[in-house]
Amino acid sequence: EADIYQTPRYLVIGTGKKITLECSQTMGHDKMYWYQQDPGMELHLIHYSYGVNSTEKGDLSSESTVSRIRTEHFPLTLESARPSHTSQYLCASINRRNTEAFFGQGTRLTVV
Amino acid sequence: GIQVEQSPPDLILQEGANSTLRCNFSDSVNNLQWFHQNPWGQLINLFYIPSGTKQNGRLSATTVATERYSLLYISSSQTTDSGVYFCAVLYAQKLVFGQGTRLTINP
Numbered sequence: 001e002a003d004i005y006q007t008p009r010y011l012v013i014g015t016g017k018k019i020t021l022e023c024s025q026t027m028g029h030d031k032m033y034w035y036q037q038d039p040g041m042e043l044h045l046i047h048y049s050y051g052v053n054s055t056e057k058g059d060l061s062s063e064s065t066v067s068r069i070r071t072e073h074f075p076l077t078l079e080s081a082r083p084s085h086t087s088q089y090l091c092a093s094i095n096r097r098n099t100e101a102f103f104g105q106g107t108r109l110t111v112v
Numbered sequence: 113g114i115q116v117e118q119s120p121p122d123l124i125l126q127e128g129a130n131s132t133l134r135c136n137f138s139d140s141v142n143n144l145q146w147f148h149q150n151p152w153g154q155l156i157n158l159f160y161i162p163s164g165t166k167q168n169g170r171l172s173a174t175t176v177a178t179e180r181y182s183l184l185y186i187s188s189s190q191t192t193d194s195g196v197y198f199c200a201v202l203y204a205q206k207l208v209f210g211q212g213t214r215l216t217i218n219p
Contacts, residue, residue: 033207039153040196042211050205058206059113088153098143098202103155 003027006091006104013081013111021076021107023091031098032074035090036060037106043090049074081111114139114203118210125189126218133184133213135199143202144175146184149212150195158184158197189217 004025013019025032030051035043035058045058049068063085064078074093078085091104115138123131135144146158159166159173161182166173170190175182186193196212 031205031207035209040149040212040214043198043209045206045208048206056205059208090155092155092207094202094207099160100157101145101147101200101207102157103147106153108153 004091004093004102004104006089006107008107009105010108011110013109015082015111017081019078019081019109021078021089021091021109023074023076023104024072025074025093025102026072027093027095027102028071029093029095029102030071031094032068033092033094033101034058034064034066034074034076035092036062037088037090039088047076081109083111085109086111113206114141114201114208116199116201116208116210118197118199118213120213121211122214122216124216124218127189127191129189129217131186131189131215133186133197133215135182135184135210137180137182137199137201139203140177140180141201141203142177144182145200145202146173146182147198147200148193148195149198155198186215189215191217191219193217 007022034047044060046062047066094101161173161175163177200209
């Protein structure tokens with residue numbers, strides 16, 4: 001079973017609020033990823049990191065930011081939530097041999 | 113960047129049928145994975161298959177790297193096989209996904 005955790009699982013929040021989505025893994029993986037996905041649709045890469053103190057923007061423009069101060073922790077922050085941010089956010093890590101990616105259970109965000 | 117395309121986008125079958133899902137990619141890769149996303153949204157890794165063929169129960173996968181495609185075979189489908197199947201490639205540190213194939217298995 002994958003040891004990658006996301007919290008919260010569900011979040012309903014008002015427009016303009018600041019939120020942080022948490023992602024942690026206990027497998028010591030260097031590469032970590034954040035994706036945005038509408039239910040059953042394509043996964044859009046919004047941020048990735050290949051180690052501590054490295055963060056890169058993905059292919060989908062996003063108003064969110066990430067940090068990677070510790071190997072195991074890769075939080076995503078929205079400074080001012082908007083209804084257009086309503087979606088599912090998935091966090092993943094990949095093992096050092098690059099042979100298997102593990103996903104958290106996702107955070108379903110609704111901005112009202 | 114690399115393009116990853118999957119076909120068909122949707123597939124509806126009766127229980128017991130066999131299916132073939134395809135993944136094409138636009139550049140050379142040495143890392144390809146198949147995933148299943150269940151109706152609750154959880155993504156599970158099925159295969160790491162950069163080349164050759166692998167089998168796991170009723171599922172098997174084949175990648176022909178020189179021709180830039182991979183196939184996922186599902187035999188004797190069960191209703192629990194329903195969901196969305198994604199292929200993904202690791203390219204320039206990014207894990208890039210195709211748009212998925214939605215598989216529905218009816219009883």
